Amino acid sequence: MDEYDWLIVGAGYSGSVLAERIASQLDQKVLLVDKRDHIAGNAYDYRDDAGVLIHKYGPHIFHTNSKKVWEYLSEFTDWRYYFHEVLAIIEGKKVPIPFNFNSIQEVFPEALANKFENLLLDKFEFGKKIPILKLLNEEDKDLKLLADYIYKFVFKGYTSKQWGLNPDELDKSVTGRIPVYLSRDNRYFQDAYQAIPLNGYTAMFEQILDHPNITLVLNEDGIEYSKKISYHKMIYTGPIDEFFDNKFGPLPYRSLEFKYRTFEKFPFQERAQINYPNNFDFTRITEFAYLTGEFHGKSTIAIEYPKVYIPGVNDPYYPIPNKENEEKFKLYLNEAKKVKDKVIFLGRLADYKYYNMDQVVARALMTFETEILTEK
Numbered sequence: 001m002d003e004y005d006w007l008i009v010g011a012g013y014s015g016s017v018l019a020e021r022i023a024s025q026l027d028q029k030v031l032l033v034d035k036r037d038h039i040a041g042n043a044y045d046y047r048d049d050a051g052v053l054i055h056k057y058g059p060h061i062f063h064t065n066s067k068k069v070w071e072y073l074s075e076f077t078d079w080r081y082y083f084h085e086v087l088a089i090i091e092g093k094k095v096p097i098p099f100n101f102n103s104i105q106e107v108f109p110e111a112l113a114n115k116f117e118n119l120l121l122d123k124f125e126f127g128k129k130i131p132i133l134k135l136l137n138e139e140d141k142d143l144k145l146l147a148d149y150i151y152k153f154v155f156k157g158y159t160s161k162q163w164g165l166n167p168d169e170l171d172k173s174v175t176g177r178i179p180v181y182l183s184r185d186n187r188y189f190q191d192a193y194q195a196i197p198l199n200g201y202t203a204m205f206e207q208i209l210d211h212p213n214i215t216l217v218l219n220e221d222g223i224e225y226s227k228k229i230s231y232h233k234m235i236y237t238g239p240i241d242e243f244f245d246n247k248f249g250p251l252p253y254r255s256l257e258f259k260y261r262t263f264e265k266f267p268f269q270e271r272a273q274i275n276y277p278n279n280f281d282f283t284r285i286t287e288f289a290y291l292t293g294e295f296h297g298k299s300t301i302a303i304e305y306p307k308v309y310i311p312g313v314n315d316p317y318y319p320i321p322n323k324e325n326e327e328k329f330k331l332y333l334n335e336a337k338k339v340k341d342k343v344i345f346l347g348r349l350a351d352y353k354y355y356n357m358d359q360v361v362a363r364a365l366m367t368f369e370t371e372i373l374t375e376k
């Protein structure tokens with residue numbers, strides 16, 4: 001029977017970063033297993049039939065304020081510096097998202113737009129992001145009018161489509177996130193570091209995993225595979241409910257379907273991402289060439305349709321954060337605590353939490369420092 005120090009289930013960021021740390025810093029043997037036929041988890045990118053580099057599980061844009069995360073990943077990739085911009089179609093007009101002063105000028109007559117800007121700046125500091133739900137509770141009737149407009153045309157339709165729920169059925173951590181940005185900065189993110197790996201995410205993961213102490217096995221279920229090998233400890237980055245045979249019932253997720261179209265030339269649309277909050281069944285269209293910088297030749301877009309998650313049929317994408325699901329997750333967390341000497345749980349599926357890529361890298365680096373290095 002093959003012997004390893006570690007069995008790591010899942011070759012996304014969580015599993016791959018920990019495999020790299022253990023292999024390179026502790027000189028221990030790692031078996032990394034993923035049930036898919038590729039590495040990189042949901043950040044996986046590949047060339048489609050037309051030769052265009054596309055993202056299989058939705059468009060991924062790297063952004064972070066963490067110098068530590070940036071420097072860590074920079075060991076494995078060069079970058080293409082990239083500022084993401086998003087427009088939403090509101091009453092037939094294309095307006096910058098997050099909704100900002102330029103958006104206000106776009107949808108309202110000039111005098112009214114100026115009035116809104118002044119009112120906002122009387123109350124809040126320039127450059128701040130004010131959650132739409134906070135504005136809705138304002139007493140000033142003009143600000144309320146503005147908030148009602150944004151709520152109706154930008155927020156409500158998109159949120160209902162995305163989650164299949166009314167906004168008030170969702171946790172504030174989701175709904176509260178959507179801001180009005182008191183600025184003319186049309187970039188979607190404001191982080192210190194914003195970029196796409198120069199040769200793509202999968203190429204970056206190949207570098208992360210390029211170590212003689214790491215053995216990679218694809219197309220295998222990690223839990224089943226654990227029975228065939230001998231190992232000292234497991235790191236599990238899959239769904240926590242599946243690990244415990246769904247004993248408290250499955251944790252609900254929202255899923256997505258991507259429909260791809262390829263065109264003979266770039267561009268199909270005028271920004272990387274266009275949102276459709278109020279029309280059609282899809283939420284957004286992304287054109288990958290903006291992200292990759294491959295502007296010549298054919299161009300592929302992804303049209304994104306939110307879907308109910310059906311285990312075994314489609315993929316779990318977004319945990320649905322509400323009180324009931326959080327309670328159920330806690331039951332699984334208690335089970336995880338009972339086996340903590342044998343298994344470390346982390347990642348978006350094991351923590352039942354939406355993480356951006358930088359957050360999940362930071363979580364993996366921290367886990368290495370506090371739970372693995374200290375045990376040595």
Ligand SMILES: Cc1cc2nc3c(=O)[nH]c(=O)nc-3n(C[C@H](O)[C@H](O)[C@H](O)COP(=O)(O)OP(=O)(O)OC[C@H]3O[C@@H](n4cnc5c(N)ncnc54)[C@H](O)[C@@H]3O)c2cc1C
Pocket residue numbers: 009010011012013014015033034035036040041042043057058059060061062063220221222223237238239256317318346347348349355356357358360
């Ligand atoms: C549509 C969408 C768009 C996103 N866009 C961005 C973005 O623009 N910027 C950003 O920062 N973040 C983005 N994210 C978030 C990003 O995808 C996650 O932060 C990241 O993928 C989490 O990494 P992970 O390793 O925790 O999980 P995953 O990437 O999901 O990796 C888990 C892996 O475990 C494997 N696995 C599960 N169970 C088993 C098992 N039993 N046996 C073997 N293998 C198993 C899975 O196949 C998977 O490969 C986006 C997410 C979505 C859904």
